[in-house]
Amino acid sequence: MPAIQMTPAERKDKRADAHHLDPVVSIGSEGLSDGVIKEIDAALNAHGLIKVRVFSDDRSQREAMFGRLADQLGAAPIQHIGKLLVLWRPIPEKEKAEPAEGRRPGPKVVKILKFSKSGNHRPQVKKIKVLGNQRLAAGGEIKRARKRASSIKKTAAE
Numbered sequence: 511m512p513a514i515q516m517t518p519a520e521r522k523d524k525r526a527d528a529h530h531l532d533p534v535v536s537i538g539s540e541g542l543s544d545g546v547i548k549e550i551d552a553a554l555n556a557h558g559l560i561k562v563r564v565f566s567d568d569r570s571q572r573e574a575m576f577g578r579l580a581d582q583l584g585a586a587p588i589q590h591i592g593k594l595l596v597l598w599r600p601i602p603e604k605e606k607a608e609p610a611e612g613r614r615p616g617p618k619v620v621k622i623l624k625f626s627k628s629g630n631h632r633p634q635v636k637k638i639k640v641l642g643n644q645r646l647a648a649g650g651e652i653k654r655a656r657k658r659a660s661s662i663k664k665t666a667a668e
Contacts, residue, residue, distance in 0.1 A: 512584065524586070524588045525588055535562045559596070617639055619639055
C-alpha cells in the first residue's frame with residue numbers, strides 16, 4: 511500500500527494532535543521485524559495517530575524505517591523528530607453486529623417521579639431497574655411486557 515499523501519496544513523494539525531501522545535510501540539536493536547510491524551498495524555487500527563520510538567542512533571536508518579512503515583502500512587508519515595516517528599492512518603469503521611433473532615432488550619434503569627400531595631415538597635425520585643421482559647405502567651408499577659396482538663385478519667390473509 512502506498513503512503514497517504516497529506517497537505518502541509520493537514521500534517522500540521524496531526525502534529526499538534528500527536529504532541530501530547532506517548533509512544534505506543536518501541537523498535538529495539540532487532541529493527542523492523544514482522545512482530546513489530548504487526549503491532550504498529552494494530553495500534554494504527556485502534557488509535558489512528560501513534561508515536562513510535564526507535565532506539566537506533568543512526569538517523570538514516572530511522573528515516574528508512576519511517577518510509578518503509580508508511581509504505582507498508584498505508585499510513586501517512588507525519589513527523590520524524592529525534593528518535594520518535596509519528597504515523598497516522600484513518601481508523602477503519604467497525605461492523606455492527608446484527609442482533610440475534612429472538613433476543614430482547616437488556617435491563618435499563620428508569621427514574622420515577624412521585625410528586626407530593628401538598629405541592630410544597632420536592633418530588634421523590636425513585637430509580638427502578640426494568641428488565642427486558644418488563645414495562646412501566648402509568649401508575650409507576652412494573653408489569654410484564656406482553657407481545658403485541660397481531661390482527662387475526664392479517665395472519666389469515668398471509
